[in-house]
Amino acid sequence: MPFVMIEIHRPLTLKEGQRLQLAARTGSSIGLCILPEGMGSNSAETRWRVIPVFDRQREDSTLMRWEIIKNKTGTLGAWNVQWDPKTRHLHVVSSPGK
């Protein structure tokens, strides 16, 4: 699957963001931009916040909380996921401490 990852250290201007968005749409591929807090572009389709979460049960765990904080086409939500490096899969798990 075509996939482009970008890491930025300054906010994208509206023009740049719009161009990236259009390019991703015409290429029907995913563009993922890793950005510091508060530097999101207005033209992005969705924006996620990823926070690592401490896992009481397992060592070597990669428990994370994925929150969708902007979605142009749907609703917001949050998931707790865990990355399994062996099978290369993401597992959605229930919220810790509940």
Next chain:
Amino acid sequence: MFNGIRKRVISMWFPRLASDRILRVRAVDGPFALTLKTDNANRLYCLNARADRQGLHRGMSYSDARAFCPDLQSAPADLLADTRFLHTLRRWAVRYCPWVGIEGDDGLVLDITGSAHLFAGEDRMLADIRQRLMRAGISVRLGLADTRGAAWALSHHGEGVGEPGNPLAALANLPVAALRLEQGTVTALQRLGLRTIGNIEETERAPLARRFGPALLRRLDQAMGRQPEEVSPLADPVHYGVRMTLPEPIGLVDDVTGVTERLLERLCAKLIRNEAGVRILNLTLYRVDQGAHTVELRLARPLCDVQRILSLFARGISEVDAGFGIDQMRLEAVEVAHLPPEQVSHVSSDRQNQLDDLISRIGTRIGLENVQRFLPVESHIPERAFAIVPAVLKSQPGGWAVERPRPVRLFPPEPIVGQGNLPPDSFRWRRMPFTTARRTGPERIAPEWWLDDDNWCAGIRDYWKVETWQGRRLWLFYTPQNPGWYVQGEFA
């Protein structure tokens, strides 16, 4: 041999090839010498005539030469460039006859059998060679004889023309060194009183063979024409360049692309025939108003596929200003690499091809060397376990061997407050408070003492993976030799 046609060979010797090559470009008025470092000493490698007259000679040490001749100008010798220059001269010499071979480091041998009459005879031909080389600023000694050996002898020991059918006449008075013998044999022959080729020819053969082995008589026979010695011409390198002249000037992008496609078809057919792929292409567009525009295309890997190359040219062509029209186009493969045919199977996907094309396409915008990738480096030091190299470089065998988990994000060490050799229970990092929930470690990494690295001057490091209640999983290290705690990375 040649159905009754007598064989004739020219030997060209360029006694000052290396210095002539330099002086052609940059004339020096005065003694000039090229120096070469041999056996830890700078020695004279090649000198011009003025330096010769000052009493300098080849092989002399450079400091001695400077003492003899204070105004000596010098430059370092470049043996590779000299060889290239000799090959250029070889290509030039093909104008006299098709059989031109290289003779040693500084000579050419031409088999002019049957081509002398094209230059109105041998004398006119020799005069023509001499004149043209003189005009080019290259000193030459010419020898013409029936055999390669005799021609060599004449060119290196007093120039001359050997009489057809009677090689001894020209060679009889030449010293024995003219027979291309080893230095030891030459000395031994001189001690015996055999100083000239004529002397050897008069001597009985059997004792000579017993004493000096077959090499001496073989060289003698080769010079006299009793044993054959061939001239082996070198193959000309394949020229990867095509061009097209158009009857009417064109200006539309589609037309230029069409012509480029036709040129590429011809070029690629040639490449496929020679099992080669092109790495760097130059497309030159000549405009009606004598202007020219060159589009350069650098490819991520050697290619010989018309459609793939053409699609990569699209951007370069669209940027050209056609002016009043383009009436001539030239396509040249500047760098060509070997590309053997590959077995195509249902397993091999064209994914790698797509990626290479993407790298080429991005490379045409930002420069091919700016498209980079990570490669593993064998080092335990986390900062040095990878290298960032241009993506076009071939990857080395050996993958990413990671024995222990490494953080996804690595940054320069940031100090935190902590005591003792266990990770602190609570600490502040980047103005955020953290409480340790779980710690894994330590993993001790020693600095590479053979490299001088300021970051590792604090000595060995004990790395800990610290999971905090706040969620973040950090990579901390402790330096026992110089107590202190640092954060260097963050896990996923």
